[in-house]
Amino acid sequence: MLTQLGIFLRKLRLDHGEIMKEMAKKLDVSSSFLSAVENGKKKMPxxxxEIIVNLYSLDQEQQDKLKKSIEESQKSIEINLNDLNSKKRNLVFSFARELDNLNEEEVDKMNLFLKKDGE
Incomplete structure (x- = not known):
């Protein structure tokens, strides 16, 4: 099943008249790896x-769509805690533990607080 990132990449390819093999070559990977990224089986490097932005001369709107599609397609994220003090680390862990327990109203409030679009 294509992810939002896969849909973005496929549309980008088609808009540039490319097949998967051509895009894969530009990204210096195999077609099967690119396919796995599109289908959410592999994480996008x-x-x-930056490579896609530069190769395809993406304007700001396209860059924003690419960022959003990457975010929506991620199954997990990695957070570097090395430079965080214990208070901030505890906040990160607390947030991660409680995320499943938040209702839609609480999510909206958190997004508003963080000044980030929710959906």
């Missing part, structure tokens, strides 16, 4: 964002 972090380096791809």
């Amino acid at each position: 972090d380096s791809w964002y």
